[in-house]
Amino acid sequence: MRHVAFTSRAGESVQQMIKGANVGLSSLSEATGSITLTLGWTDPSGAGEADVSVLLLGADGRVRNDQDFVFYNQPTGADGAVQLLGKSPTGSGSEDRILLDLEMLPAEIERVVVSASRYAGATFGDLNDLRLALSDSSGERLLAFDITDAGTETAFVFGELYRRNGEWKFRAVGQGYESGLSGLATDFGINVDDSDDEPHQESPPENTPVPADGAPAEPVPAPAPQAGSDKPAEPKERSRAGRVRTAKKKSTLVKAAKVNLAEHPSWQSARLFSVTGLRNDQEREARATSTLLSVMAQVPEFGRRLTARFNAPAGTIQTFTEASFKHAETNVRPDGVIRVARAGRIWTALVETKTGGNPLKVDQVESYLTVAARNGYETVITLSNDIALDDEHPLTVDRRKLKKVALRHLSWAEVAHEAHMLCHHHGLDNPVHAWLLGELLHYLRQVNAGCHGFQDMGPAWVPVRNSITAGTLRIGDKRAMQVAENWEKLIRQLCLRLSGETGLNVAPVMRRRRSDDSAVRRMQTVASLVETGRMSAEIRIPSAPNPVRIDADLRTGQIETTVEVQAAERTRPLSRVQWLLRQLTEAPPELRIEALAPGQTTGPCELLGSARPEPGLLIPETGEISSFRLTLSTGMGTKRGAEETGFIRSIDTAVDRFHQEVLQALKPAAPAPTEG
Incomplete structure (x- = not known):
């Protein structure tokens, strides 16, 4: 086994892998049931990026069926054990993240291949700073693999996880293909159709509920899972029976004409989430928290997008407010609690919310970290209008309190972004879910809600x-x-x-x-x-x-x-x-x-x-x-x-x-x- 260790800026020990090296995950952390794989790069030309994909292989080195190919047209696989979380800009370029619940993978899956692909003649040699990182369920980065020898490849295997004597291990691969995603997938048993033909899109039903601006979610033929269900939806699209279409889908949202029955322009449409009657910061924070958490629980696609950022498993989401916990000589009351149940396992996060220009408070957050550790909870999530850069939390807290509990941050701007992408570009299976997200978006965009994102260059x-x-x-x-x-x-x-x-x-x-x-x-x-x-x-x-x-x-x-x-x-x-x-x-x-x-x-x-x-x-x-x-x-x-x-x-x-x-x-x- 070849690898070296180095210390990151945060102080944790990270295994720096070299090509061909392997390491057992249990030797790096005890919290390796649910892991996050991050593929990153910088694109100096601006010509375009790369798209991640995952292949789940059996003992014969091939997929069992098309469901074991997880990519942009099929972002969830293995009953939710694999989820593509999407791209996000960072201070050093872009990252594409994958959530992988190793404990939920079927027993017959022996290998998990982590790869990426490029299009339109772009190669991986055109990207700078090609890298992979693996983090455990607490968010601690365990290993890193930097790739420096990419060339004319249009598809690239970054690494793979494999079972060995009942333990999961990681191998740094760094091997490329010049035949793109379709060539990579074919090698592992996928029957590919890489045509660019666009499928026919039906118009939405006449009475389909629509988001606030009148754009309904993209209709799809597959039935939607019930709220809280663990069963993933069937793949939304195949170009031919038994063949996987690797050409990217284009989501076109049909604009629905809305009839306005108001007698006067001053009349305002009634909203599910209203900003009227908010008198102070405390009321704003309470309503914003309750509004967001309720939509997360009722719209599984949206809830999972947010919880997956924090390494939560894909499962039934329940959310709570007004939860009180004993701390020292007093009680503390975080703004919210998120719990995710999956196969007898419960993941819990405490939520601390700020709206407007109100800053997060170190002593308050540290008290929640203590409560979370005492109760065996995984994460404390802070939510405010501030934006975290380079995965650094806006607050500097006592690092001893982060040994058992992860501290994560989310901006209201990122919440609105996820909701907008689902409503207007990626689509949802259930039109009622689209309407709920539209109501959430309308609420977040109201000035009086205080959820406006970064809006102050500061006193300097x-x-x-x-x-x-x-x-x-x-x-x-x-x-x-x-x-x-x-x-x-x-x-x-x-x-x-x-x-x-x-x-x-x-x-x-x-x-x-x-x-x-x-x-x-x-x-x-x-x-x-x-x-x-x-x-x-x-x-x-x-x-x-x-x-x-x-x-x-x-x-x-x-x-x-x-x-x-x-x-x-x-x-x-x-x-x-x-x-x-x-x-x-x-x-x-x-x-x-x-x-x-x-x-x-x-x-x-x-x-x-x-x-x-x-x-x-x-x-x-x-x-x-x-x-x-x-x-x-x-x-x-x-x-x-x-x-x-x-x-x-x-x-x-x-x-x-x-x-x-x-x-x-x-x-x-x-x-x-x-x-x-």
């Missing part, structure tokens, strides 16, 4: 902005580090919101290797503020031709959004300019266009309004154009919050404007007929 914002204007900001200013951290949180929340609106996985693009930790990244932002007065970030929107760069210039009060577009293959440079201008007929005239010659970083630059009548202004002296750089400036809010004149609102406005008025008009460059 104004002093730092003023220091930049005065030229007195220096590298050692701690307030600048706070602003840099909040900038990362804002970008992460922006990616969550855009993902929900587009149905695509929008994520930060990191140009640096992940060995540069969060402190180094923030110091780079501080250095940029000192030198140029700017904070910058790049995000990848899969529908965009390249990563989108966001620059907030605190000296000029402008936000610049920029994308580079590859020029079309036209023989004449003027034709290349005209090809671009034809796509930008609806773009704002103040859009800045810069034409770049091969190997050049600058070139002729004009506003769109000037280039339309005289496109020749954009032709470089060399007469060659390889790409165009498009930049749109938007005014920057000065206040620290999300009000109309606030910085946070202005970032959202700038990116939305660029996406709607510029990015959506762009089409990939295609070869054209030879011009005379």
Whole structure:
């Protein structure tokens, strides 16, 4: 057995695996019944990411049936023992997570193969920082495997778990396929249909309940499981009998016309979850907690998405409020309790909720950790408008209290994101569940609910902005580090919101290797503020031709959004300019266009309004154009919050404007007929 150990920043010992190494999980932790596998990478090109998949194999090294192939079109397998939890942006790129309950796997499953695949000619060699990590049910990271030799492979086996003498072991594989997901699946006994034909979608029934904005959930032929049932739904789609369709499904939500019977615009529709009558923070927290927990229990798909983040098993979810526990000489009352029952086993989490700008309190959370440990509960979950970065909890608590209990954090923005993705993109089997989630979304988006997500750049914002204007900001200013951290949180929340609106996985693009930790990244932002007065970030929107760069210039009060577009293959440079201008007929005239010659970083630059009548202004002296750089400036809010004149609102406005008025008009460059 070949592996080495290192100590992570949190202090726990992690087995660093090398290719071909194996290790028994029981030697690393006692809490290995339910584990989380995390596959991560950074995508410097922004061309697209990868999708995880899991194959459950018998003693013959092949699947028993198609149910043992868990991937994006079939995200749950083995009676809920395997669940794909989806992608999430991180401070160093993106992560795709898998929840695996080893105790619930059928006895005939001998191996679990963990893999990923890419599409449209993209290879794993194009990704940086390819890695796998395995965490136990308490959330403690047990082992890590970094892959450095990926090349032209379009599918990749990261690792596998296998039984040996009644024990589960992990092997670091690091082996690729050039035949994509279909080739990988075929090798393990899956009968694949990798056509791109889209299935026929039926319109929803006339009386289907719809979410608040009128978009019903995607109808599917399979019956929905009853609330609390452990039985997974049958696969929603097969292109041919007995064959698995590996081409990605596209969920198209049919907009249903809604008749408004109100006699006056002031009339408000009655809501299941109302924000009226909320008088103080305590009432807001109580109603927000009860509303969320009740929907989690009644909509299993939604409840499992959230609980799976905390390594809970897939089972019957029950939620509670007003639970009291003895602590020292007094009683403590967490805001909520979540319990998940699965095959005689009960997983429990205590929930502490904050709304509005109220901060979490260390002493309060530590008391819940003590109560959880005393009662044998697995997790304490904190829920607030703050956003955790790099899997670091916003609070620093006594680490001795984390030996038996995991401490996890969730932002209200992440809750709304999961609900939105289910309602509008992934779909639910039960239309009533879609309506319930729509009501939850409507509640979360009401200002008086206090569940608005990250909306405050913090008390350091104004002093730092003023220091930049005065030229007195220096590298050692701690307030600048706070602003840099909040900038990362804002970008992460922006990616969550855009993902929900587009149905695509929008994520930060990191140009640096992940060995540069969060402190180094923030110091780079501080250095940029000192030198140029700017904070910058790049995000990848899969529908965009390249990563989108966001620059907030605190000296000029402008936000610049920029994308580079590859020029079309036209023989004449003027034709290349005209090809671009034809796509930008609806773009704002103040859009800045810069034409770049091969190997050049600058070139002729004009506003769109000037280039339309005289496109020749954009032709470089060399007469060659390889790409165009498009930049749109938007005014920057000065206040620290999300009000109309606030910085946070202005970032959202700038990116939305660029996406709607510029990015959506762009089409990939295609070869054209030879011009005379």
